[in-house]
Amino acid sequence: MRTEFIEELTRLAERDDRICLVVGDLGFGVVVDFAKRFPDRFLNVGIAEQAMTGLAAGWALSGKVVFTYSIANFPTLRCLEQIRNDACYHGANVKIVAVGGGFAYGALGATHHATEDLAVLRAMPGMRVVAPGDTVEARLATRAVADLPGPCYLRIGRAGEPTVHDAEPEFRIGRAITVREGTDVAILSTGGMLKTAVDAAELLGADGISARVVSMHTLHPIDEGAILRASAETGAVLTLEEHSIVGGLGGAVAEVLAESASGVPFRRLGTPPRFAPRVGSQEFMLRQSGLTPPAVAEAARGLLLRHAALGPLMTVPEG
Missing domain, CATH: 3.40.50.970 (Thiamin diphosphate (ThDP)-binding fold, Pyr/PP domains)
Structure with a gap:
């Protein structure tokens, strides 16, 4: 990049x-x-x-x-x-x-x-x-x-990041880009994790799970519309970032979902909020943090299974 x-x-x-x-x-x-x-x-x-x-x-x-x-x-x-x-x-x-x-x-x-x-x-x-x-x-x-x-x-990124887009998409600060449509789960990605998100969606597709991939290239101002559409049109939302799960994309999306009271199953995928106990190549560090396509796909499956086991959210009767 x-x-x-x-x-x-x-x-x-x-x-x-x-x-x-x-x-x-x-x-x-x-x-x-x-x-x-x-x-x-x-x-x-x-x-x-x-x-x-x-x-x-x-x-x-x-x-x-x-x-x-x-x-x-x-x-x-x-x-x-x-x-x-x-x-x-x-x-x-x-x-x-x-x-x-x-x-x-x-x-x-x-x-x-x-x-x-x-x-x-x-x-x-x-x-x-x-x-x-x-x-x-x-x-x-x-x-x-x-x-x-x-x-x-x-x-x-530093260098050597893969190209995901075949052609130039419309790019506006504060407006996310939908890279892949899907209805079962949405993977909202920021930064160099986009290719990982696309690869995870391919793995999920092989299992019959329709995964939407959204490039959240702007964290502030965040595209609230894209987040709310993902929560309304899919069965679960995951965020994916090469960053701490505290305060980055996961935190920004959580804020939007909490204030909208959407109730959609949600999980943040990123690095744990601590200094890495071991160091190595970028690939090694991503594996240590569970930021690989198979790990992301497995997290999505787990989120969907948990939601299915819990059933629909309880609603409070009016009056």
């Missing part, structure tokens, strides 16, 4: 001289073309993410559209105060780009595991939170984020 991001950003910068890029002493294999072509709009601030964010906010308030770029936790958690007070408080055109969400840098341990970022950034006033599901969405999300006024968070 990072390749699609930087290529699209470079194309946008050709047409819009407001677009700038600030990095925290990394990504040179990716950003070198942008830096050569637009030297007056590129800065490497070194390993100083707090300064990077404050500088980006000041640059943005002078009329620029400024993208900051770093690994996972570093442009988010390390400089959260600057994001809150400099970017969000002033509504600055700062676009925070985190490469390697979730366990993309799995072998480097908890300092490089981005499993709380969506929850934290979703709570920032005025912040839009976007996590595209594949390479196509990453390109479209970059374009949409650049056009949107105010602060945004764009969470992308």
